[in-house]
Amino acid sequence: MSEHFMIDKDKQQKLQNIILKLHQGASVAEVKKEFATLIQGVSAAEVAQMEQALIDNGMPVEEIQHLCEVHVEVFKASLDKEKISSKVPGHPVQTMLDENKAARARLRALKKAVLAWRFGLGQKEQVLAALDDMSKIIVHYTRKENQLFPYLEKKEFTGPSRVMWGKHDEIRALFKEAHSKVEQNDKSAISSLHPLAGKISRMIFMEEHILIPEAVRRLSDEEWAHIRIGEDAIGFAWIRPGAVYDPYLVLAGAVTAKPQPAAAIPESTAIPAVGATHHASPVPASDLVELATGKVPAGLLSAALATMPVDISIVDAQDKVVYYSDSPDRIFPRSPAVIGRAVQNCHPQKSVATVNRILDAFRKKEKTRARFWLEMGGRFILIEYRALYDAAGAYIGTLEFSQDLTELRTLQGQRRLLDWD
Incomplete structure (x- = not known):
């Protein structure tokens, strides 16, 4: 387990006061002199704890998100002195650092291309x-949101997921804006590209001097192993993790066989070929999932759900994610890492109010469905939430499903015969 640490309460309060002055309109220059008296020995832990305390005391996350880059500028001198201990290739921390190194090289290439175009x-x-090459950093952010943040939330350290996710979305929006303008040969895109590069650079700094040191301090070796095991489901930016770090070895204490995917169908439940005789042993009763209209082998049910042409997530009555369909598409x-995570933390902060409004309406039975649709990457996506109630009518959770309707919207006429050509 990570080493316990203590923070000077008096210094913590003074640090909070400095940030509060910034939020009240003071300039960075105005607080730098006051900060100089505290700069000696300030650590990333104190910066992170300061922002977490502000959130816990009721300061809107949007305000901290709006000014977190100013926080970095204020604390940069002291944080620059901190070094992250290198990890073996394949450890999630080392992968993040390797991706940041690759990102810096892409930033230089992007700036050079923009200058030449200008x-x-x-x-x-x-x-x-x-720009397209640089945009691969979005995978890096998505992996943070879905793998690292849930483990920090379990430690009641929610600041990064609430604040950084908002900054990620700002970067996503700037990528979209810049790409559209450059395609049209509109050189006003340069006004988007400069802040884009700046935000990416500052995000790298915040990761390496605040987020990663805090994550290393708070998370155990076993938790990092679980993070690594789930990373492949999201993917990586530019690099592939090294193979020296073995999360299964960390968890088991010895070399063990890696488990089969949950969706694998046990041999006893495999469907025989047409005309073949099935001699497999009956499925044990303990492996059957009893449903309202039948009993299904667990492996068969898992495979069926993962094969459906929709993304499925199930949230329980306590707003915790208890299931998602692990479809390859x-x-x-x-x-x-999403399992057991509060569904509110699975969305950027700007969407949390909408999520809560939907769940509240479902609980009160004011509504039983919420539907959204959007165009994303040239695809037409339908997103729907359905309230779930038990036989007595009590609210027991919410079903979320998303479907790509791009091809379905083009269908016309009818097809009543099999056509596999």
Whole structure:
């Protein structure tokens, strides 16, 4: 388990006061002098605890999100002195650091392409190529949101997931805006590209000097192993993790066989070929899931749910995610760390009020369905929430499902015969 640490309460209060002055409109220059008296020995832990305390005491997350880059500027001198201990290749921390190193190189390439385009020495296609390459960092952010943040939330450290996710979305929006303008050969895109590069650079700094040190301090070796096991479900930006770090070895204490995917169908439940005689032993009763209209082998049910042409998530009455369908073609990424996570934390902060409104209406039976649709990457996506009630009518949870309707919207006429050509 990570080493316990103590924070000077008096210094913590003074740090909070400085940030509160910033939130009340003071400039960075105005607080720097006051901060100079506290700069000696300030750690990433104190910065992180300060922001977490502000959230816990009721400060809107949006305010901290709006000014967290100012916080970085204020604390940069002291945080620059902190070093992250290197990890073996494949450890989630080392993977994040390797991706950040790759991101810095892409940032330099993007800035070079933009400069050449600005002065007529390059083409928009070069900027688009550099921008598309740089946008792979979104996978890095998505992995943080779905794998690292849930484990920090279990430690009641919710600041990163609430604040950083908002900053990720700002970067996503700038990517979209810049790409659209560059495609149109609109050089006003440069006004989007400069803040984009700045936000990415500051996010790298916040990760390496605040988020990662705090995560290393708070999470155990076993928790890092579970994080690594779930990372492949999300993917990686530019690099592949090294193979030196073995999470299964960490968890087992010895080399063990890696478990089969949950969706694998046990041999006893496999469907025989047409015309074949099935001699497999009956499925043990303990392996059957009893449903309202039948009993299904657990492996068969899991495979069926994962094969459905929709993304499924189930949230219980306590707003905890208890299931998601692990389809290889998911529209929105999910990983094992989401299980047991508050559904509110599975959405960016700007969407939490809407999530709570839906759940509250479901509980009160004011509504039983909420439906949204959007266009994403040229695809038409339907997202729907359905309230779940037991036989007595009591609210027991919510079903969320998403479906890509792009091809279905083009269907016309009818097809009544099998056509596999």
